[in-house]
Amino acid sequence: MKKSVKLLVVAVLVSCSLWSQEFYFKHYKVEDGLSHNTVLSSLQDKNGFMWFGTKNGLNRFDGYTFKLFQNNSEDVKSLHGTYIECLYEFEDVLWVGTDNGLYSYNEKQENFDLLEGTSAKQILGLMADVESNLWYIANSTLNKYNTKSGKTDSFPTDLFFNATAIIKTNDNEIIAASSNELYKYNKVSNSFISYGIKVQGDPKLPFRINRLFNLNDHVILLGTQNHGVLAYDILEGKILDMLQELKGPIYVRDFALRGKEELWVASESGIHLYNIKEKVYTNLVKDYGNPYALADNAVYALTVDDEGSVWAGTYFGGVNYYPNQYNHFKKYFPSLSENSISGNAVREIRPDNKGNLWIGTEDAGLNKFNLETGKFTNYTSKDKGGILSHYNIHGVLPMEDKVWIGTFDHGLDVLDVKQDKIVAHYNMGDRSTLRSNFIFSLYKTRTNDIIVISTSSIQSYNSQTDNFDLVGTFPEHIHYTCFFEDKSGVLWAGSYSEGLFYYDPNTGDNGNYIYNSLDAEGISNNHINGIFQDNNDTIWVTTENGLNLYDPIKKTFKKYGTKDGFPSNAFYSMLAGKDNELWVTTSNGLVEYETVTGQKKSIPRKVVCLVINSIIILVTKVRMEQCILGALTE
Template sequence: MYVYICRLVYTAVFLCGLVSYGFPQSPKAVFKHLTINNGLSQNTVYCILQDREGFIWIGTEDGLNKYDGYEFTIYKHNVNDKNSLSNSQINALLEDNQGNLWIGTSDGINFFDRNHNRFSHIYTISKSSSEANDYITAFLQDKKANIWVATYNGLKLYDPVNKMFISYLSENDGPGTANKKVQTIYEDNRGMLWVGTSKGLSFFDTGKRRYLPAPPVLQQDSKLTGSAIRAIKQDKKGNYWIATETGGVFNYNPEKNTCINYRQQANGTNSLLSNTVRDIFMVDDNEIWMGTREGLSILKDGRFSNYKYDKYDPDGLSHNSVRSIIKDRSGNIWLGTFAGGVNIFYAGSNNFTSFAEAIGTRPGLSHRVVSSILNNGNGTFWVGTEGGGLNYIDRKKNLYQSYPILDQQKKLISNNVKSLCKDQNGNIWVGAFDGLANFNVKTHMVTVYRSLASNPNPGENQIYALSATDNGLWIGTNGAGLQFMNPKGRITSYTHNSKDVHGISSNNISSILKDVDQNAYWIGTQRGINYFDTNTRKFTQFKYNSSDKFSLQYNSVLTLFLDSKQRLWIGTEGGGLTYFDRKNRRFYAIDEKEGLTNDVVTCH
């Protein structure tokens, strides 16, 4: 093997803040998207519900979707099927305390028969009525189990005995008036109904069955009295949050008789993204999510964090207009958007930061495919890519650096990095598709190693695995076996010999892992795993055996991992995840049949 030294040319890109809008310190939010590409019937989502069985129901502009976490079952109106939905536009969903599913459409209410997978219909107005279609906008089951329905023809109460609806119109709800268009209903802790209409708030006393005037402080602001009310929520302190179509969000404190209006500010700093707010979700008293026409605004501890659609951010919002927000029983938050389907924010996902490829003006990694990651400590990482060379990330300084691997003539050796490790001096060993390099982190000098043979094995320069020791470096190649290089650069090779039962099982090495025994290593190959005792220089092979159900179930090994209890886990290329029981020398496989997402398992 020959050696030469040169200086790496590097490029530095400074990341000027996470992907956020409005308040500059917005943390990165990562969303999973469910759209028509995943099987959703339509990308305009009006409502979302999780039922008592755990299914997620999604109401769209064209169809009702039942999601089981993997697949969608879609229900639509069919003119030739009387048991189908009465209309395919789904505006509201409710599961009552008896487990009945209420579906509000643009033409009536539907009940879903879970046993027979069919629908029955009921209407809040007579089909011979001169009124417009029976447009349903919201449901509410009150503390007494009564079902209230918001419609474009006023507030309705369901009479379960006679299976009909009683209509409650305020004295201002004459024919054709905006007040008749009820958008939302909320029951407060006194049993009073807050009725949000297309022209302000109304209050309904369910005991006396009559409307009451709003508190004076809520009648003074024309932005509230003249705007459509989209959502009403109450926090644990007893304060009310009111989302409007044109006036932003109002926070009413009944104890202090005050009302604060949150609106979009001209400079966009620490304010709502838009004055059009379609839904509100209370995470807790100190964190409120607001779905607006221009993105998601989160008010936490008096400051706004804002999130908008960014075509360069694959993990961001899929569309700006957020129309509905719910939280499932696992704590995940689901957002329905106007044209981007569903966005899911998984509980705890704010602990993760995505590092993607640099696109356009957005800084990032030098290549999208990441092959290896080395934790350098203190929030810094070395990242190997399959086409962009070596990358360095400093999360605290918001810094990206990329290092193409060049030889002494400044010709590119290989930007296809397969493996990384750090030696006792803190320098980085880089295993690439066409050679081995040692990068001095202080001087940025690189030492490149290649085979001295005139006609080397093609795999000898393909370095797929590395492990540094105090007295040398273990090197896993893609065809030339396992090698050990001492500090002077001398190589000792261990190659497969079919006649040697104590030799290595394959020359294609994918992973090298130091065992809890300091004198031993686990070697992952394309033909099983090997336990290598460095004192005896002997390998113990573990491979698939069709007559032994406790043998390794798949030979092509991609990765090896020792957990905190020193248990060995094996990731395979098609056989799932395998656990090795050291005491009994048995292997136990976990694959797709046991619920694993995919049978190809790797990690770095």
């Protein structure tokens, strides 16, 4: 994956009702390997692969990369159609309907066989019955192909009807549709019987059935061209008075049922969602200011995979993926048209005691985010008309009515929140004893001392002298990355390349743990990202190559990584949950880790930072999100 800017995820404990969560889609387009941004059909096969039919061939997706199957005029075993109109899996064989014939996929050889008699025909519908018959619509003619005998029966349009859709009911009945009628297949006569449906539509708009879908054992949904969704009871033989929100000028393309109650309807006007039990409706559409919204309003195909996630194929916006797991996220990103976070590259997030989060970015200064109102207040640098010394913020520390702000190579600012102005600035030289202008992080001790972690030293703020003192025995000229005071009062400092330092103010004991490839019980890496103490007072150290559990008696480390089931060897931050539960961030997602049983659950996102109590702050590689994690309520 290409590296991008950071993403902030804020986990806030809120109550959520039906449809209260936002819907965020991940987009897969040509630049991601998709053969074309127009996706006409989709399917998940027996092996779990996702298949997408486009206007430029067939795509198989394994969750990481696309494998393309396209027209090759010199290969008789290739698809000779360009538009992949429909997909269907029958008797463990994938069938591919194109604008130039119907093909069966040979899984071992990864090639295709053309079904005899379908060359140069447009295939617009596929369905199978329990008697090994594959039904398909070719140039509006319905056909029945028996895979055992190889025989094909056709139902020509001049003798029957112009077929537009076909479906097998839950009772194994075959029902086909013309533009304005339904037909039931009679096996004895090998013919069709009309249901005689009567629909009073808008005379100015043509009534046409595009799609059929089984809602339950006796109700079929009719997706129409200009009249939305109609529910037809095949037992009672009548249109039902239901799904009122889905009627009207909606051009329906496809259906999907997520679970037993959540109906998804693909249309030319976005995705229409309807909860059948609660009778709650919403319409998902493209939003030009939201990079996570649908990429296009014209949605042609829907597939719910075996995890309950939804894949939507659009006409201009490629594949749009809505994951089932961990979908209670509210994302925040810069927007010129509304109140929003000011930057993309989030570096630091800290809560104050007034219900705000202070968010430092590396590209657009500081933000105050009110958790109750959802409003942002933006602070930018002086060269951009603001009050900050620099726009690249690394350290943020709220202290009562002030916020200490560490910058990249421009020193330290102090913001008075009530006055809304900078009341102090500290820089190297002059009267300041600050050892570096690059403030990497800030930390508050249990006695409310302010610790300045810089690329040259560990210092504490001396309020009596209004200056900075070196802390303990931590050496100078070290690029420090983090600081921690454990429950016994021992001070710890992590560095960029010099390992882990410690100092005990009570005894004067101090030392430095560095990586040694010959020491199996030593620390795993010299690049320290974080230091943490859990509910059992155990010290954990995160590094760029391994998670380390510290043994204070032996002064040794037990190392964890991918060999132990974690998704990555790069660890960043940690937070205690209930009992022996830890939340651990890695370069390949967030992990819920039970330290006694060793059980792990992963959220596959690139996450970098966690903070405090029932509020989790996660920094990853794109923008800002707000999520619900009920495990951290206590």
